[in-house]
Amino acid sequence: MGEGVETRDGDAGAEAVQQSEQQSDTVVAIPAGTVVLAATPIGNVGDASARLRALLEHADIVAAEDTRRLYDLANRLGVHVNGRVVAYHDHNERDKADGLLDNVETGATVLVVSDAGMPTINDPGLAIVRRAIERGLPVTCAPGPSAVLDALALSGLPTDRFCYEGFLPRKHSERVQHLRMLQGERRTIVFYETLHRIDDSMDDLLDAFGPNRRMALCRELTKDYEQIRRGTIAEIRDGVREDPPRGEMVLVVAGASDEEAASVAPNTLSVEDMAVLAIDRALEDGLRIKEAITQVVGEHPLPDGSLANRKQVYQAVLAIKR
Structure with missing residues (x-):
């Protein structure tokens, strides 16, 4: 959601490190030759999962929306990012997706993280998922916090x-x-x-x-x-x-x-219905047909909230008159 990880006081930070040490004994499998989308905390660093900690430490490549925030999060979790870190954000994700997937194809674990929450949900990640599917490469998730x-x-x-x-x-x-x-x-x-x-x-x-x-x-x-x-x-x-x-x-x-x-439903009219209504409006109110069309189109938005094409309504008017 674009939120940074909240700074906690000393006691909470120490607690997070202690939790990390306790969870380090848990065996977490790191899938080789796989893209892993991992959720990061949206506020409270204590919400980081054991899988996220292990992936940050052991992934071959970490594709991060903001590399500075990635290292800040790792410091708060008391873990060291050992893999290669790559900036992966809205402006470059399409260009970088295939290069990252080339590494996956040779057996690398590529971890994708956003600043907060799950990648692809209003954050980068969709491009690499789509390309991985197209190339037949595995993708998985390490779920977690979601705003x-x-x-x-x-x-x-x-x-x-x-x-x-x-x-x-x-x-x-x-x-x-x-x-x-x-x-x-x-x-x-x-x-x-x-x-x-x-x-x-x-x-x-x-x-x-x-x-x-x-x-x-x-x-x-x-x-x-x-x-x-x-x-x-x-x-x-x-x-x-x-x-x-x-x-x-x-x-x-x-x-x-x-x-x-x-x-809401009755407000949705077809182009032909709008043409009939515009003709009636023009006759009743003494308007030019184009003025009547403008009024009718404005009063009756389409199901997606947009407005009908006035030229199409005008052509329908001409067809009715013929």
Whole structure:
């Protein structure tokens, strides 16, 4: 999720080292000729698994989103990274995937880690997984902390069915369109958001889902100042304005009720339906047909939240008139 590993006080650090020493007696198999995606702590360093410690020490190559954070994490865990360390991030992962896989093909263990949480979940890793599959090379996971699952479990909202939407779009227009697409979503919805956009995003959530939909805002997960704010969208928005949260956040929003989902469906019209509606609007309101088309298209977004092509609607109008 892009969060750094939290700095703990001396006692906690000593405890982490002691745990590492205790876990060093555990035999952890290091799979040769394999890509291993390993989850790293999202806040509390004590969440690091014995497998992660062993992999950091014994992998032949460690592909890290940020090499400085990798070494910082290793120091906190009291382990030494013995393999070759490679910077592997959003800007170079496609170019580096095949080179890393060439090493896997000759028997190397390639460990892939992000700054926090599981690689590929809003972090680098997908490119090497896809190429490994295409090349018939083995890929496995060393699971661990997940901000998505932590927030979902703590939200108090239904967990039997949910969808993960990642970070909300940066631009207002794209964010509004994306949220429109989700208005009829019945599953619990999970988003990431940053402190720089949380105020605007809460306004857009209110507009898209209304004031009474339940949600939770989860911040600083697993850290000393972990906070879960639960309530309606209107209550959370007011709380964000009165007491702005810091750090990266996970937003968990309840899915649409049957009534809410049903109210969205009638707004979806075909191009031909929009053409008929535009002709009627033009006649009733004395508008030019292109003005009527613009109004109708704006009032009836498509299922994905985008707007119909006005030229296509205009061609449909001409076909009806012919």
